[in-house]
Amino acid sequence: MSFVNTLINGTNFDHKSLNALQKVTLRAVVMSFLFFGLVAIEGMIMRMVVTGPANPLPKMFSHPEHYFSIMTVHPIVGIFGSTYQLVFAAFMFLVPFLTKKPLYSIKLANFVWLSITIGTALAWIAAFVWQYAPLYTLYWPLPADTEQFQLIGGVVFVLGVALIMLGTFGFIYNIYATIFARVGVHKDKTTKELLISGFGIDGMLNLWNKLIGKQPYSKEPALALPVVAIFRGTVDTFLDAIVILGAGLLVLVYLIFDASGSPLNVATIDALLYKNFFWWGLDLVADGLVLIYVAGSWYLLATLITGQKLFMENVARAALMLELLVSWMVWSHHLLGDQGQPEMMKLISGEMVTAFELLTQGLALFITLVTLWKARPLKMTMELKYLLGGLVGFGLAIPAAIIQADMGMNRVLHNTQWIIMAHVHIALIVGLYMTLYSALYVLWPIVTNNTKMWSSKLSNIHFWLYLIGGIGMGAFGGMAGLDGMLRRHLYLNGEFNTYMILAAICGTMILIAWVIFLLNIVMSVGIKGLIGIFLPAEDKTASYGIEPEEIAQNHKQN
């Protein structure tokens, strides 16, 4: 088959054979990877700017308004537009798949990807057109500073973020409504039983009963472990959405009063208290749902790849509960450089509880590795490669953060490139995304009805370029941080250019990897198939892997 023919028709992809659940999943996946490309380009622009006077980009990218507006939307596009979309899509497919129940609502799933896409686009437009640049941290009162930013930019940005959060609420509702639906295997379960399983209390009780020599509380927990992780992580997703939406509304109120000619006094809101509130919410993403969702994904991938039961499943269930509690109490590690923050909060929340993440994530790593090890020999498939890449990513990123979550280290590392590159970028690019790529390779045949991937060579090139580029960029950025390079600062005179040139080379590898990945996907599904994904599904089924009569029965019970 010629290149052009494959480009148009794909390998053997038939969008008409997809049901409604498969199509809505793929729509969000497509949008997620388009946003990933945008975020990679934005990242590369910023990398290039700080390489110094020799950077070949037009001068406008070096102007502070422009540079910081890119820095503002970079995480919004990356975390919400790309990561949230991909994770939400995967989970809205996986929960019905794993529980053998239909998704509560396909319409709501469509609302989720649409609102996150439009919301992300609005936030991006606010930065691109009006150069609204308070950064994702939204430190009070900067987002309401109309001397530095245009009011319209702020309003559009807040509306965009609010829309993303509405989409997030849609996802949360869809997930819980599906989990709690008493149909199929859960038709005889009570809400209490599902709640106990969802919070992992059955795992804890099983461990306790084993200790005191009693029979297990539950031999067959109501919910599979990955569903428990999704259940648990979604609690943090909800709390985080409330906080971000609350902060957005506050900014909006101030901007509206400003527009009316009677501005409110920004000093009414205590900046440090606001910081605590905002970091508590934002940390539910970074130290909450990401870690919980990732642990759940590792468990799922390890069991799917090996076809065996998870090692120490009860411990894993209990650890997910611990992770949830830890995630609510760690935000003070972002405030170790704030002298007004009470010392006890720095010590307990910022240092001690945060250190527990080493335990919870170390446990997840251990359980995943042992599950794989017990099933050897295994074939080194793409999904296994990416899973190992994801483990490396978190193996590097978590200790990098724990090191800085310390009152001594923070004094000389806070707000440097260390935390954003050696921790955040390695955690997201290598740890999280490689886990997601692994899930994508596992789910690909299921979601696309066994579509053949166009080129396994390209898959391998993507893997190595992405892994080396991701670790390399994080490492060189981190080294610059150790040498004093700040993370939210503009360096145009080549101050750290050796590190920045090396980081830019690695960043280019990530960008090329994305192009290769996209080419492989487009060639597999074809342009016709790509368009077809967005056309209405003829088969309205909202589940996968359930026999038709079972689905009909489920619907009747609904």
Add this chain to the structure above:
Amino acid sequence: MTFTNSVELLAFHNVAYTIYAFMIISIIAWFGYNLTQKEKVKSVVRIPFYTYIAFLVAGGVGHHIFTYNTIPWVSEDITRHEIKPDATYNFEITKHKWKLPQKKIIVQCGQKIMFNVKSNDLIYGFGLFRQDGTMVMQMQVNPGSRNDLLWTFMHNGVFDLTSTEYSGPRQYSEDGKIDLMKVKKLVEVVGCKENGGKK
């Protein structure tokens, strides 16, 4: 073992983390390779589950105990309100402009200096940097709350001041080339031995 400034601390940290990074990458690579092998691989070392858990707990807690005992500014920071500083300097920031206590601050080696910074509008940062760009120390400067940092300088040097927190694009000139909040050579420490410490 005591780290007397950030250069010593971060050099140690750089080496330790680099060794760890190579170790974790090698372990996963070794693991990945052996996952595909039919022959049973011989374990280099057998680590029982509870030893591994104990290692993680000890690592997490031990790190803080180690830094508390080797980095002098940790305990000094916690107890700063009980320590009488040798000198106190008050700073103010309004609309990205510093109001400095004096044009140049000369500090004698080993003196305990209290930096008090007040912001009248936005959140800023207060950071001192060596001439090679490495950071001496920093703190956040929040409007409406106290921002005081006690610091003992144990090495000679001339330090620049700038805001370490983003406070909007007006911190820079229009072309972005000049950091308008940077105060060059504001602090000078004198009287220390060549390798640090009081003479």
